[in-house]
Every structure is written in C-alpha cells, then in structure tokens.
Amino acid sequence: MGASELTRPLAWIAVDWGSSNLRAWAMDAQHHVMASASSPRGMLSLTPAEYEAELLGIVDDWLPDSGQTPVMVCGMAGARQGWQEAAYLATPTRLDQLSRGAVMPPLADPRLRVYLLPGLSQTGSTNHDYDVMRGEETQLAGLLADTSRFSGLVCLPGTHAKWARLTDGAVTEFATYLTGELYQLLAHQSVLKHSVGQDDLQHDGCRQAFTQAVKATYQAPERFSQRLFGVRAQDLLANTLPSGDARSAVLAAHLSGLTIGLELAGACHELTPGENVTLIGNEALSHRYALALETLGIDTQRVDGDTAVLAGLTLAYQSTRQ
Known part of the structure; x- marks a missing residue:
C-alpha cells in the first residue's frame, strides 16, 4: 500500500524491532493504524549499516514525496549490537519519559527522522539483582494509555519472562525469569x-x-x-x-x-x-x-x-x- 493508497495522510510510523524480526505500522494523526508490514530480519541478521535500507524496504511506499516522517522504534534496534545504542535508563523510571533517552541515528534518506527508544536497567543491590529489558518497557508504557498513573505488578510472559512493579506510572523494580x-x-x-x-x-x-x-x-x-x-x-x-x-x-x-x-x-x-x-x-x-x-x-x-x-x-x- 503506497502513500497515495493510505486512507488518510501519514503522521508517523511505529516500529517494533526485535532480535529476529521487525514490524511496522503506518499511523495517522489520531494514532490509528492505516497499514502494517513486517520483515524477518531482526538484530541478529543485520549490521548497523543495513538498518536504514531494511526499514525503507517495508515503509518506503508509505512515505510522502516531501517532508520528514517521525519513526518511533522500540526493541533491539537500540541495543549495543543494533543500529545505534540507546543507553538503558536506570530504574526507577517514568514510562511517559522514555523518549527523553532516545537516540537518532544518522540517515541518508531525508524523509525519515528515526528515534531509537532506550531499554531499562536495574543495578544490583541488597534488594534487587542486576537486570535489563529492551522492548518490554514500551509495552509497559502502553498501560499508561488508559491509566496515566498505573500501579501494580505486571508480567510479560516469553522466552525470558519479565515481571515489573509499577508505581504511579513508573517502573520501580523488575526481574527476568528464563x-x-x-x-x-x-x-x-x-x-x-x-x-x-x-x-x-x-x-x-x-x-x-x-x-x-x-x-x-x-x-x-x-x-x-x-x-x-x-x-x-x-x-x-x-x-x-x-x-x-x-x-x-x-x-x-x-x-x-x-x-x-x-x-x-x-x-x-x-x-x-x-x-x-x-x-x-x-x-x-x-x-x-x-x-x-x-x-x-x-x-x-x-x-x-x-x-x-x-x-x-x-x-x-x-x-x-x-
């Protein structure tokens, strides 16, 4: 689906880029999904120099001929072995402030403005073990869409399950289970x-x-x-x-x-x-x-x-x- 075929003007692009694949969504000004695309190439199969071309390969048809489209990227693209490292934010961290830790990789295509979101880290102490997450923090932030000061215990099942304690919209501690x-x-x-x-x-x-x-x-x-x-x-x-x-x-x-x-x-x-x-x-x-x-x-x-x-x-x- 090209830009001329999108039902409404493109406002921005959402991207979840993991270790083994990437997914992208074309978003309008009201944050509704107009189209989606995916690729089987994640961090494990890309060098830093290949990320921009891989992204363009699935979103190019959405982009208008002029102007600059923001692209918000979470996940392993911001890892040390990814596109460009977006350093971890140390807990406690407010989830509505993730973009403050974003990095913007240099781009050849002037139509893109990419933000790589950071993950979260936890330094070992008497009560907490060393831990990191990257990608799950953005899913946790999604809980704030309906309740801006969400509090509670959250579990994200997976190969490496994450458990996070949220207090008034901030991650105060978390743990990973393999x-x-x-x-x-x-x-x-x-x-x-x-x-x-x-x-x-x-x-x-x-x-x-x-x-x-x-x-x-x-x-x-x-x-x-x-x-x-x-x-x-x-x-x-x-x-x-x-x-x-x-x-x-x-x-x-x-x-x-x-x-x-x-x-x-x-x-x-x-x-x-x-x-x-x-x-x-x-x-x-x-x-x-x-x-x-x-x-x-x-x-x-x-x-x-x-x-x-x-x-x-x-x-x-x-x-x-x-």
Whole structure:
C-alpha cells in the first residue's frame, strides 16, 4: 500500500524491532493504524549499516514525496549490537519519559527522522539483582494509555519472562525469569526429551497435569530439581497415564507447570492479599500464565501485546511533540 493508497495522510510510523524480526505500522494523526508490514530480519541478521535500507524496504511506499516522517522504534534496534545504542535508563523510571533517552541515528534518506527508544536497567543491590529489558518497557508504557498513573505488578510472559512493579506510572523494580528458555532446554536437550512432547491445555489431562505441577513447585520450590527427574520416572512407571502422544503431551504439560510454578514462587512471593497481576503478551502464553496464577488464587487481567506496544510507541511519539 503506497502513500497515495493510505486512507488518510501519514503522521508517523511505529516500529517494533526485535532480535529476529521487525514490524511496522503506518499511523495517522489520531494514532490509528492505516497499514502494517513486517520483515524477518531482526538484530541478529543485520549490521548497523543495513538498518536504514531494511526499514525503507517495508515503509518506503508509505512515505510522502516531501517532508520528514517521525519513526518511533522500540526493541533491539537500540541495543549495543543494533543500529545505534540507546543507553538503558536506570530504574526507577517514568514510562511517559522514555523518549527523553532516545537516540537518532544518522540517515541518508531525508524523509525519515528515526528515534531509537532506550531499554531499562536495574543495578544490583541488597534488594534487587542486576537486570535489563529492551522492548518490554514500551509495552509497559502502553498501560499508561488508559491509566496515566498505573500501579501494580505486571508480567510479560516469553522466552525470558519479565515481571515489573509499577508505581504511579513508573517502573520501580523488575526481574527476568528464563522460564521459556529453561523449558526448551529441558524438553529438547536433557534426558526429559525422551518423555515430553507437545502439550495442549484444552485437554483435561494436560490441564490437570499442568495445574498440579504449578501448585507443587510453588509450594516447595526447593524440590524443583527432584520433581524434574520425576517427569522421566512417571513416563517409565506410571500406569495411570495414557499411551503414545497423549502420554507425552501430559508429561509436557507437567514440565511446563513445574517451570512456571518455580517462576511464580519467586515473582509472586510479595503479592499483597487480593492483589492481581496484569499480563501483557500473546493469547496463548497469557492464557497459560493466567491459568497458573488463578490456580494459586491470584486474579489476572490481560492486555494484548501488540495493543500494548502500539500504545507505548504512541505515548513516546506524543512526548516528542511537546
């Protein structure tokens, strides 16, 4: 869809540029999406000199012949190995001020004005571990679209799940859990690879195995390693499990519950009675985490990941216009 084919004049472009792909949205003056495009080339497959051409490859048709279009970019394009480093902002950080840490890479095309948003960092101390995030802070900022002084505990499930405490619109602390990566390593590179397959929480057997494992690890996280080997032992000995693919699906659900339960044992230990958790992410992962949390009696509310990142990029764009 070219500029002449956009339904309204282009005001700015929103971009989420990750390690393995990039996504872009053409935005009008009211911050509505008019068109979208994507590329499979993320930070891991680009050199700094290739970013501008890759971006133009998917947004060039949107650009008017004259003038300069702002482009707000979050994610790994601003990493040290990316287009140009946008240094981390140290917590506590107000999420409506992310654009103040943005950097603007030099460009050959005069039609573009690119802002690379920063990530967040946390320096190790008595109460907090060293930690960083890049990209998730923009999704967190999206929560401020409806509640400018949002407060609460937020979880962004993923390969490296992020948990952030927000107070009056600022990130005061956060923590990263390698749960998704840990599950993949255990399921595909450990002895458990002989026992686990692909689970489906829509099936009662998988759902029950998952919730039981969440409870078990949450209540006794010190037994996590022991329970991991128990997955293999169940496969060898348990007569009550189904056979074939259904058996490996139940054991996969059990392993997933163990790893997520361990994460929740750390992330939720300071929740106050009655406090809920806001989940930001895709539907499948958010559903899995919601089920785990609700199993422990913790209520959740969900926000779509794309909706959150667009709202966060919009907030950053608006702050550059003030």
